[in-house]
Amino acid sequence: MSFTPQEDESKDRLFVEALARGLRVLSAFRPGESALSNQVLAQRTGLPKSTVSRLTYTLTKLGYLSQDADSGYYRLGLAVLALGSAVLGSYDIRRVAAPLMRDFALKHTISVSLGMRDGSDIVYLETCRSQARVSVQLSVGSRVPLASTAIGRACYSSLGAAERELADMDMAARYGKDWPLVQAKLEQARQQVLQRGYSESFGEFERDVMAVGVALPSPAPGQGSLCLNASGPAFAFDADTMRNQVAPALLQLARQIVPGA
Amino acid sequence: MSFTPQEDESKDRLFVEALARGLRVLSAFRPGESALSNQVLAQRTGLPKSTVSRLTYTLTKLGYLSQDADSGYYRLGLAVLALGSAVLGSYDIRRVAAPLMRDFALKHTISVSLGMRDGSDIVYLETCRSQARVSVQLSVGSRVPLASTAIGRACYSSLGAAERELADMDMAARYGKDWPLVQAKLEQARQQVLQRGYSESFGEFERDVMAVGVALPSPAPGQGSLCLNASGPAFAFDADTMRNQVAPALLQLARQIVPGA
DNA sequence: GAACTATATTCCGCAATGCGGAACAAAGTG
DNA sequence: CACTTTGTTCCGCATTGCGGAATATAGTTC
Numbered sequence A, B: 001m002s003f004t005p006q007e008d009e010s011k012d013r014l015f016v017e018a019l020a021r022g023l024r025v026l027s028a029f030r031p032g033e034s035a036l037s038n039q040v041l042a043q044r045t046g047l048p049k050s051t052v053s054r055l056t057y058t059l060t061k062l063g064y065l066s067q068d069a070d071s072g073y074y075r076l077g078l079a080v081l082a083l084g085s086a087v088l089g090s091y092d093i094r095r096v097a098a099p100l101m102r103d104f105a106l107k108h109t110i111s112v113s114l115g116m117r118d119g120s121d122i123v124y125l126e127t128c129r130s131q132a133r134v135s136v137q138l139s140v141g142s143r144v145p146l147a148s149t150a151i152g153r154a155c156y157s158s159l160g161a162a163e164r165e166l167a168d169m170d171m172a173a174r175y176g177k178d179w180p181l182v183q184a185k186l187e188q189a190r191q192q193v194l195q196r197g198y199s200e201s202f203g204e205f206e207r208d209v210m211a212v213g214v215a216l217p218s219p220a221p222g223q224g225s226l227c228l229n230a231s232g233p234a235f236a237f238d239a240d241t242m243r244n245q246v247a248p249a250l251l252q253l254a255r256q257i258v259p260g261a
Numbered sequence C: 001g002a003a004c005t006a007t008a009t010t011c012c013g014c015a016a017t018g019c020g021g022a023a024c025a026a027a028g029t030g
Numbered sequence D: 001c002a003c004t005t006t007g008t009t010c011c012g013c014a015t016t017g018c019g020g021a022a023t024a025t026a027g028t029t030c
Helices: A017-026 A038-045 A049-062 A078-090 A093-108 A150-157 A161-196 A239-257 B017-026 B038-045 B049-062 B078-090 B093-108 B150-157 B161-196 B239-257
Strands: A065-067 A074-076 A111-118 A121-128 A143-145 A199-202 A209-215 A226-233 B065-067 B074-076 B111-118 B121-128 B143-145 B199-202 B209-215 B226-233
Touching: A017 A038, A017 A049, A017 B017, A017 B049, A038 A049, A049 A065, A049 A074, A049 B017, A074 B078, A078 B074, A078 B078, A078 B111, A078 B121, A093 A111, A093 A121, A093 A226, A093 A239, A111 A150, A111 B078, A121 A150, A121 B078, A143 A150, A150 A161, A150 A199, A150 A209, A150 A226, A161 A199, A199 A239, A209 A239, A226 A239, B017 B038, B017 B049, B038 B049, B049 B065, B049 B074, B093 B111, B093 B121, B093 B226, B093 B239, B111 B150, B121 B150, B143 B150, B150 B161, B150 B199, B150 B209, B150 B226, B161 B199, B199 B239, B209 B239, B226 B239
Parallel strands: none
Antiparallel strands: A065 A074, A111 A121, A111 A226, A121 A143, A199 A209, A209 A226, B065 B074, B111 B121, B111 B226, B121 B143, B199 B209, B209 B226
């Protein structure tokens, strides 16, 4: 697959290749996959067998991979989890937001998520679902596109000119020839946010899911930009309800979470 | 703290040092810490400044670190979160256990956690708290010692002879001269588990926290060993209640989660 | 604003370190 | 038992990463 992507090229004397390769191995594990063979890793990463072997050996020794006793396949080790939880722990906004989000979810019987922009994605930092049973908070850490989701559009619309430009470039690369269309849509969403304060995505990202999004005023610009969404199934929420009931409440929630502003 | 643990030493031609160092940088972030300077990283990892600089450069470029705009400090990047969530996603037991645990927590107004052994620690894979408000699931990914917690003791007691020996060695190294005492305590706990099926830790790990633990029968031996605990504040749970009410219910919960066995 | 810290980045020659093709092992398959 | 498929080890080569020292940048103090 990917022909060695040393795009920057060559003389980046600061870039530590071996580290990058090791992380490439770790990130070859897609969520939901349990165990991968050494060979599959070689394929996915595009690295030669012997190199992968050395890397898995190293990662295993450090606890970032663990080897299944009989199959010999590798799974992500618990050391990785520790890192992940350190990330979550470092965002203290979660501590503030989570209980408020929980209340919101219960009160409106709707799911609500807190996200942060990373390039042209939104990464979920916290999720509260209305139906207590379903889904094990698995969505924390997962990514949704900036362009087609309510939460992404809200975030995009809150960017300053400079940052927006960067995000645009990111997406231009990502969407290729579709970019003009995507951009038009984004611009439209941005106008809506400027006027009404929230963004919508009614069935555009996932069929039959209605969502609205709002941005949190970012404490420091240039910092990660935070945003919220509220989403529910189309059979339970129509566009009117989302616009007139949910969206104002979500704006209110945002104000609760970040009192200043 | 840990004086460079290059125990094996020297001629391990397979071990990729640069990768290990990079990961050492990532794991220098303790949960709850937001941003670290390059220098602090150098201190904590014991690596020379220029090396750290190169590593942070690389990690930043890959999204595993992100640099605060003005301070220049580094924080863990969102790419790390993706890895972490991939780990959680790979343990399908969570999907089964979580709703049952939630019900349990509500019914008994007590906290319950699912853990897995990693060396002489237990790593939490899932936590359900009784009081909906408090604490944002932050404990997923955190570590507690095998020796002094109910959940750890339950897990220890369920190990086969071979694995127990390994764990013993781990702890002997960890506790040094205290190990005989710790071992005696563990052996005592093991006897209790053999007789009654559960372990206790009443105020031993955290003051004023009462906990009982049980092991889940591991699907494949040699695989990670899973275990449960239930814990609550001492003012609300006395030893009798824990033993006669909570412990049996927890055993029942274990049976629900892993029907076979 | 000059002199001084403290911290981060960059340079650069050296050689240790990681590389990867190929040989070797091991385990599964017809 | 030949044959395939997957994983590990070897080993010489040169690339890659190393780290001390020099340089840049910022923040303090007088």
